[in-house]
Amino acid sequence: MANSAQARKRARQAEVSRKRNASQRSMLRTYIKNVVKAVETGDAEAARAAYTKAVPVIDKSVGKGLIHKNKAARHKSRLGQHVRALQG
16 A cells, blocks of 8 residues: 555556546547448448548557557558458
């Protein structure tokens, strides 16, 4: 348990950031799953729409330090490949 005032404050801050990060990570995963679901149904228009909504969310998560930039690039690249495969 935290004994100093500084340690108690850091524990409070860590809990707040943990909840915020969990919420943002969940939102990120939801947007990615929406693209995957649209690709699996075979609807090219819905997949493209979901992809265009997911890309800014992925980019913002990098800026907030939620995920690494290479992981974001990997997600965008793989999702984009699936979406383009539906086009033709």
